[in-house]
Amino acid sequence: MNLGLLWTRVKEPLFHAEDYMIQQNLKLSDVAVERTELVDLCDVKFDNSFVRCLPGDPVTNNVPRAVRGACYTRVEPTPVRAPRLLAWVEPVGEMLGILPPGSPLGMAADVLGGNRILPGMQPYAARYGGHQFGHWAGQLGDGRAITLGEILRPDGRRFELQLKGAGKTPYSRTADGRAVLRSSVREFLCSEAMHYLGVPTTRALSLVATGESVVRDMFYDGNPQAEMGAIVCRVAPSFIRFGSFEILAAQDEPDVLKRLADYVIREHFPELPIPSSSTHSISSPVSVPSIYARWFEEICRRTGLLVAHWMRVGFVHGVMNTDNMSILGLTIDYGPYGWLEGFDFQWTPNTTDAQGRRYCFGNQAQIAQWNLIRLANALAPxxxxHAALERGLAVYGETFNNTWREMLADKLGLASLNHRDDDALIGELFDLLQQVETDMTLFFRALMEIPVNGTPGSTAGTMGNSAMDNSGNPGNVDHMDDRALAELFRKAFYDEQRAFEPAQLGRLSGWLRRYIARLRLDDNPPDLRYQRMSRANPKYVLRNYLAQQAIEALERGDASIITRLMEVLKHPYDEQPEHDELAGRRPEWARHKAGCSALSCSS
Known part of the structure; x- marks a missing residue:
């Protein structure tokens, strides 16, 4: 099997994802770097502040056990049989100051496959706990992820390099510490797709095949299968989670809790004052509670922004346990995620959550708040x-609600949602989208093309013949009957027959006419409305069936699909008509196919 190297050389997208990024995620954005400033991977200088500033586990045996009084355990990756570099994301490499691997590729594969530790690296697995599906799970930790070290860039940005699937750690419990190609490709693709959508996220640097098999029971149904092993190198300013603080509070380790909080504020929240470092005692008379309260408010604000972004693009994380919540407000730990296809607030891509639907699309904002309450309990010492913690939680609610409303206004092409009938209009739309299985992404892209004032939304008139009234006049929406209006959205309907039943046509056209009347109240030029909507409504998202096709092709040694996906997903708001088939609704064959509709946590 020949799994060759994929090069992802990125052209500058027309839409800048930073338009929708919060300040922290700008640290993970692509920054132009002179090639003369880049160095080979083997020459990278590491500055490992986490290991340097925080207490580590004094026990060095790499065996599953309870760890106390520490934030991490030093452990090296377990070497693999035949590491092969499958993919390297050049913009992420440049962000880190690293040249693309030259020929031969063995050194890069050895390092990023866990077979070689470079000078300056100090590998470790982080300790944390978490609430999983609403229940305290105790110690969890990095059971298969191993941080190699941190890179400090000249501009002050700090990046942590972490190998996922790098082998057993003291936090592995009964697991093997490995990851399969299937889950690694999904994390690799989604990290970059989310970045270019403008959603705060970790990044991916590389994908390495291990040359070893990993046995997984994909759906926990008693049918384990051998799958190809892989390791993804993911990048973030830090992978510290809510659960990093929860475990310290649960185990009554207040001094370590304070040291970790002080470290996070100092290194990752520079806008806040630095808490006193004169003592590590929680009982010392240092007047810093207000700093911690402001820090908690900022965590709440970033989390509110994050979840609003998820809702904007129709992303469902799938497993919002507190150990999967970033203290920096980033999307981390891509597992059984998915994008809404048929619009449904109750939809979850996670088979483990199919019965309770705790982490379904419509619950994500509520669950994030629940998780923040768990974090508040941990930070209470x-x-x-108590009032300060309540204020922080209020900041979350205000941030999410205000941001989500602003994003909905953008998705609908409205200047704001301040009209007395706007809430009713949105509520009717959500009901309408759920009455007939309607693709969220395709519906909102079609909505961009509604000819409000006699012309389609885009100057290019991409609606073509579908924007004709009953007399064949282009874009005279006032003269279009119910069926002609519905034709504008045909590609978004999974059940076209039901969508074109008379009663449903009446409901859709009734809403559309009210929506058009609302747009006319704003009296915005068509180009301005189209621009606003095109920034908020992607054309291309990483549908599960597309990811699965890339995985299956790569398992056969065909890298063409993943290469194409990586390029298309870097321009998700652009038309890219040559790739239209990647923007279409989920094929019927994928409705119930494993990996295309729902997934488990097995990876």
Missing amino acids: LIGD
């Missing part, structure tokens, strides 16, 4: 003031 530092803040002490």
Whole structure:
């Protein structure tokens, strides 16, 4: 099997994802770097502040066990049989100051496959706990992820390099510490897809095949299968989670809790004052509770922004346990995720969650708040003031609600949602989208093309003949009957027959006419409305069936699909008509196919 190297050389997208990014995620954005400033991977200088500033586990045996009084355990990756570099994301490499691997590729594969530790690296697995599906799970930790070290860039940005699937750690419990190609490709693709959508996220640097098999029971049904092993190198300013603080509070380790909080504020929240470092004692008379309270408010604000972004693009994380929540407000731990296809607030891509639907699309904002309450409980010894914690949680609610409303306004092409009938209009739309299985992404892209004032939304008139009234006049929406209006959205309907039943046609056209009347109240030029909507409504998202096709092709040694996907997903808001088939609704054959409709946590 020949799994060759994929090069992802990225052209500058027309839409800049930074338009929708929060300040923290700008640290993970592509920054132009002179090639003369880049160095080979083997020459990278590491500055490992996490290991340097925080207490580590004094026990060095790499065996599953309970760890106390530490934030991490030093452990090296377990070497693999035949590492092969499958993919390297050049913009992420440039962000880190690293040249693309030259020929031969063995050194890069050895390092990023866990077979070689470079000078300056100090590998470790992080300790954390978490609430999983609403229940305290105790110690969890990095059971298969191993951080190699941190890179400190000249502009002050700090990046942590972490190998996922790098072998057993003291936090592996009964697991093997490995990852399969299937889950690694999904994380690799989604990290970059989310970045270019403008959603705060970790990044991916590389994908390495291990040359070894990994046995997984994909759906926990008693049918384990051998799958190809892989390791993805993911990148973030930090992978510290809510659960990193929860475990310290649960185990009554207040001094370590304070040290970790002080470290995070100092390194990752520079806009806040630095808490006193004169003592590590929680009981010392240092007047810093207000700093911790402001820090908690900022965590709440970033989390609110994050979830609003998820909702904007129709992303469902699938497993929002507190150990999967970033303290920096980034999307982390891509597992059984998915994008809404048929619009349904109750939809979850996670088979483990199919019965309770705790982490379904419509619950994500509520679950994020629930998780923040768990974090508030863990940070209470530092803040002490219950009212301050309540204020932080209020910031979350205000941030999510305000941001989500602003994003909905953009998705609908409205200047704001301040009209007395706007809430009713949105509520009717959500009901309408769920009455007939309607693709969220395709519906909103079609909505961009509604000819409000006699012309389609885009100057190019991409609706073509579908924007004709009953007399064949282009774009005279006032003269279009119910069926002609519905034709504008045909490609978004999974059940076209039902969508074109008279009663449903009446409901859709009734809403569309009210929506058009609302747009006319704003009296915005068509180009301005189209621009606003095109920034909020992607054409291309990483549908599960597309990811599965890339995985299956790569398993056969065909890298063409993943290469194409990587390029298309870097321009998700552009038309890219030559790739239209990648923007279509999910094929019927994929409705119930494993990996295309729903997934488990097995990876």
